[in-house]
Amino acid sequence: MRLNFAFGGVCGSDMHYFEHGRVGDSVLRGPMVLGHEFSAVVDEAGAGVEGFAPGDKVAVTPALPCQRCDYCHRGLTNLCTDMSFMGSAARFPHCDGGFASALVVEARRCIRLPEVADLRHVAMAEPYAVALHAISMASDLAGATVLVTGAGVIGQMCATAARAAGAARILMSDIAPAALERARGLGVDEVFDAADPAAIAALTEAQRCDAVFEASGAAPALSTAIAACKPRGVVVQVGFLPPKAPVDFAKLLTREITLVGTYRFINEFAEAVRQIVAGEVDLRPMISADLSLDAPEAVFERAFDKAETLKVMVHF
Template identity: 45%
Template structure:
């Protein structure tokens, strides 16, 4: 079968891989679509994401959907041929975080296409993937596989909004209009936010934010843009750069909440920590997701505007071109590989 393997920075290969067989407790899924995530792009461009560095070749991909093929010994789930989304995380279930109901920050989790542990966890950018059967979610009625490919990144966005606390009736700022930032817009609106302002350097990216439901679009490099708010109730930093965090800290109200969602570069990142003190701002991290995966499926089934965030679908043989397109924020939002 064909798979998409990263060997190092700039070294992405589409290769013939051995087809997997489902082991005990596992399901075999024929992958239809896989979304190219920002972390996939980081592995491709830099050989790592955050503190997670490549140490061996790894199949990329954790935003995958497809159909059930078969099950291994002792495994059950949706019947063969059922369209499913794959939850990419397998928490250990035994660490203090899992015991405390925060499995998404499990210290020994396995996550598809992640170099966080060694040997790395191979991902889902392949024609077939074997995963624990409990990670399958049958698609709700009315949700097709193409739109369902957004389930994982929408789950990330929903978790970030949940970390912010109640946003109903409030003004939310989102810095960064990449795919995740756009989905944060949709998640905030779904949670009842009265107004969402989005900032970015790229006009084309801001147009995708409008598709997601943003009320106000602001050029981040234009201090005179009339859309800049005086203050907001909640700010979600989705760009992964320190400047975005600085914007959030400056504009959130006294006693407000800032959620750092974008993965900042490794090492130290400067930010205006004095504002945390003088304004009693709460700075919270948001990492991946847990039960939001099922919520994301329901939201995707109910709302068709998400289709407008999928800017291209490319066959896996064209993965190199698809990654280049996904990295070009002037030409794309979410790019899918098709298997």
């Protein structure tokens, strides 16, 4: 289908490609269109495409698993060994992203939306799907006390998803006072300054958390996450840790804590779209700026301003 771009969110991986030309082992070897969080409007459905018509609003998943590998056959499509993911340099030729005024995608990437759907809000579905998948890696959160380390957009979405899953109390830590202030405004119950040893001691000595979601990608935060977790609790690593990160694992053993990684999403993209369209969650307060892609330098300058910014939303 041929689509007209509506709105898109700037992700941390877009920022890494823009600044460094790589995300981990995914290195740019040629030009690539960025963007994997976006919504669009159908311009032309194309021959043989059913269920879509020009003018339809759509959410677009960036993930297209091969459906042939062992992991796809097991339903673990996020671990596909031949994944086509928009805006990613993991394979070559690279998979162009959605930050283009007009683009062509396979119809199976698209979810048709109601006419009244807020396309700006729906563009938040992909990162929210990441958060929903992270929540699925933990135990039942009904009535739980949950800690999220890292008050960035993924951390905030993990907090939102945990609340939607029934968590009774949400705690959050970060080293940036402005980020913690935003977290309070977004409904977090209690915040902790990760740069203050006394605050971290108060958080960890109580062993009060049933589940912890480490969303900062900082080694000290993972050590805090383990120390704050109850015996037989679970720590879900959401943020990418640097190689050879020094982490204190002692309490992982003595409390029999489960440490699990989480990567992208499986079928949570459709659920994220459903929750957004149904009004079950409101992620719009996390949008810090709406900027035009006609001025990309200004877009990324704002996105890199972590003191003032959660999610930068772009349009043409």
